[in-house]
Amino acid sequence: MDEDLQRTLVDATLYRGMIGSLMYLTSSRPDLIYVVCLCARYQAKPTKKHLNAVKWIFLYLKGTINMGLWYSKDTGMSLIAYADADHAGCQDTRRSTLGSAQFLGDKLVSWSPKKAKELCDLKYRGGIYFLIWVLR
Numbered sequence: 001m002d003e004d005l006q007r008t009l010v011d012a013t014l015y016r017g018m019i020g021s022l023m024y025l026t027s028s029r030p031d032l033i034y035v036v037c038l039c040a041r042y043q044a045k046p047t048k049k050h051l052n053a054v055k056w057i058f059l060y061l062k063g064t065i066n067m068g069l070w071y072s073k074d075t076g077m078s079l080i081a082y083a084d085a086d087h088a089g090c091q092d093t094r095r096s097t098l099g100s101a102q103f104l105g106d107k108l109v110s111w112s113p114k115k116a117k118e119l120c121d122l123k124y125r126g127g128i129y130f131l132i133w134v135l136r
Helices: 014-023 031-039 049-062 126-135
Strands: 079-086 099-102 107-115
Touching: 014 031, 014 107, 031 049, 031 099, 031 107
Parallel strands: none
Antiparallel strands: 079 099, 099 107
16 A cells, blocks of 8 residues: 555544554454554545555455454463564555564464664564564
8 A cells, every 4th residue: 555646535533443443353353453554554644545445454354254363261372473574565665564463372462563764673673583582
Protein backbone atom coordinates (compact mmCIF):
# COMPACT_ATOMS: atom_id res chain seq x y z
CA MET A 1 0.00 0.00 0.00
CA ASP A 2 1.25 3.47 -0.76
CA GLU A 3 0.16 7.06 -0.37
CA ASP A 4 -2.85 7.95 -2.48
CA LEU A 5 -1.85 10.80 -4.78
CA GLN A 6 -5.46 11.60 -5.76
CA ARG A 7 -6.19 12.25 -2.09
CA THR A 8 -9.92 11.56 -2.02
CA LEU A 9 -10.27 11.89 1.76
CA VAL A 10 -12.77 9.80 3.73
CA ASP A 11 -14.15 10.08 7.27
CA ALA A 12 -11.13 9.60 9.55
CA THR A 13 -13.32 8.59 12.52
CA LEU A 14 -14.87 5.73 10.57
CA TYR A 15 -11.44 4.61 9.32
CA ARG A 16 -9.93 4.70 12.82
CA GLY A 17 -12.86 2.73 14.19
CA MET A 18 -12.41 0.05 11.56
CA ILE A 19 -8.65 -0.12 12.26
CA GLY A 20 -9.33 -0.32 16.01
CA SER A 21 -11.69 -3.25 15.50
CA LEU A 22 -9.12 -5.04 13.38
CA MET A 23 -6.35 -4.37 15.93
CA TYR A 24 -8.52 -6.05 18.57
CA LEU A 25 -8.86 -9.11 16.33
CA THR A 26 -5.10 -9.51 15.90
CA SER A 27 -4.83 -11.24 19.29
CA SER A 28 -6.62 -14.24 17.86
CA ARG A 29 -5.80 -13.69 14.19
CA PRO A 30 -2.03 -13.19 13.79
CA ASP A 31 -2.43 -13.49 10.02
CA LEU A 32 -3.87 -9.97 10.11
CA ILE A 33 -1.07 -8.23 12.02
CA TYR A 34 1.05 -7.09 9.09
CA VAL A 35 -1.73 -5.82 6.84
CA VAL A 36 -3.66 -4.11 9.65
CA CYS A 37 -0.55 -2.29 10.87
CA LEU A 38 0.21 -1.29 7.30
CA CYS A 39 -3.26 0.24 6.98
CA ALA A 40 -2.94 1.88 10.41
CA ARG A 41 -0.11 4.06 9.10
CA TYR A 42 -2.63 6.12 7.16
CA GLN A 43 -5.01 6.98 10.03
CA ALA A 44 -4.13 10.69 10.03
CA LYS A 45 -5.45 11.31 6.49
CA PRO A 46 -7.14 8.19 5.15
CA THR A 47 -8.23 8.21 1.54
CA LYS A 48 -10.72 6.17 -0.42
CA LYS A 49 -7.91 3.86 -1.54
CA HIS A 50 -6.98 3.10 2.08
CA LEU A 51 -10.61 2.58 3.07
CA ASN A 52 -11.04 0.09 0.23
CA ALA A 53 -7.98 -1.83 1.48
CA VAL A 54 -9.54 -2.05 4.96
CA LYS A 55 -12.81 -3.25 3.43
CA TRP A 56 -10.87 -6.03 1.67
CA ILE A 57 -9.57 -7.14 5.07
CA PHE A 58 -13.15 -7.40 6.34
CA LEU A 59 -14.09 -9.42 3.24
CA TYR A 60 -11.16 -11.73 3.98
CA LEU A 61 -12.44 -12.13 7.55
CA LYS A 62 -15.91 -12.97 6.29
CA GLY A 63 -14.47 -15.78 4.18
CA THR A 64 -12.24 -17.13 6.97
CA ILE A 65 -14.63 -16.79 9.91
CA ASN A 66 -13.72 -20.20 11.39
CA MET A 67 -9.98 -19.54 11.43
CA GLY A 68 -8.09 -18.15 14.41
CA LEU A 69 -6.29 -19.09 17.60
CA TRP A 70 -8.21 -20.69 20.44
CA TYR A 71 -6.66 -20.37 23.88
CA SER A 72 -7.12 -23.36 26.19
CA LYS A 73 -5.83 -23.80 29.75
CA ASP A 74 -3.84 -27.01 29.12
CA THR A 75 -1.28 -25.72 26.60
CA GLY A 76 2.48 -26.21 26.71
CA MET A 77 4.94 -23.62 27.97
CA SER A 78 7.52 -23.54 25.15
CA LEU A 79 8.53 -20.12 23.83
CA ILE A 80 8.53 -19.80 20.04
CA ALA A 81 9.37 -16.58 18.20
CA TYR A 82 9.02 -15.59 14.56
CA ALA A 83 10.42 -12.52 12.82
CA ASP A 84 10.21 -11.12 9.34
CA ALA A 85 11.54 -8.05 7.57
CA ASP A 86 10.72 -6.31 4.33
CA HIS A 87 13.89 -4.49 3.23
CA ALA A 88 13.03 -1.04 1.81
CA GLY A 89 9.49 -2.21 1.08
CA CYS A 90 7.58 1.00 1.80
CA GLN A 91 6.84 2.58 -1.58
CA ASP A 92 6.58 6.07 -0.11
CA THR A 93 9.75 6.28 1.99
CA ARG A 94 11.76 3.19 0.95
CA ARG A 95 12.06 2.30 4.64
CA SER A 96 12.11 -1.24 5.91
CA THR A 97 9.31 -2.89 7.84
CA LEU A 98 10.05 -5.29 10.67
CA GLY A 99 7.68 -7.63 12.43
CA SER A 100 7.83 -10.29 15.10
CA ALA A 101 5.45 -12.54 17.02
CA GLN A 102 6.14 -14.52 20.19
CA PHE A 103 4.11 -17.53 21.30
CA LEU A 104 4.06 -19.23 24.69
CA GLY A 105 2.87 -22.70 23.80
CA ASP A 106 0.18 -21.98 21.26
CA LYS A 107 -0.75 -18.62 22.82
CA LEU A 108 0.25 -15.38 21.17
CA VAL A 109 1.82 -13.35 23.98
CA SER A 110 3.54 -10.54 22.10
CA TRP A 111 3.81 -9.06 18.65
CA SER A 112 5.59 -6.07 17.25
CA PRO A 113 5.35 -4.42 13.84
CA LYS A 114 7.79 -1.59 13.22
CA LYS A 115 8.67 0.74 10.41
CA ALA A 116 12.41 1.41 10.52
CA LYS A 117 13.48 5.04 10.91
CA GLU A 118 16.70 4.49 9.02
CA LEU A 119 18.08 1.74 6.86
CA CYS A 120 20.49 0.70 9.63
CA ASP A 121 17.56 0.16 12.04
CA LEU A 122 17.01 -3.18 10.36
CA LYS A 123 20.28 -4.39 11.87
CA TYR A 124 20.16 -2.78 15.28
CA ARG A 125 16.52 -2.35 16.29
CA GLY A 126 13.13 -3.97 16.27
CA GLY A 127 13.76 -6.75 18.79
CA ILE A 128 15.68 -8.88 16.31
CA TYR A 129 18.65 -9.40 18.61
CA PHE A 130 16.27 -10.29 21.42
CA LEU A 131 14.59 -12.89 19.23
CA ILE A 132 17.93 -14.41 18.22
CA TRP A 133 18.93 -14.57 21.90
CA VAL A 134 15.64 -16.26 22.90
CA LEU A 135 15.91 -18.89 20.17
CA ARG A 136 19.47 -19.97 21.14
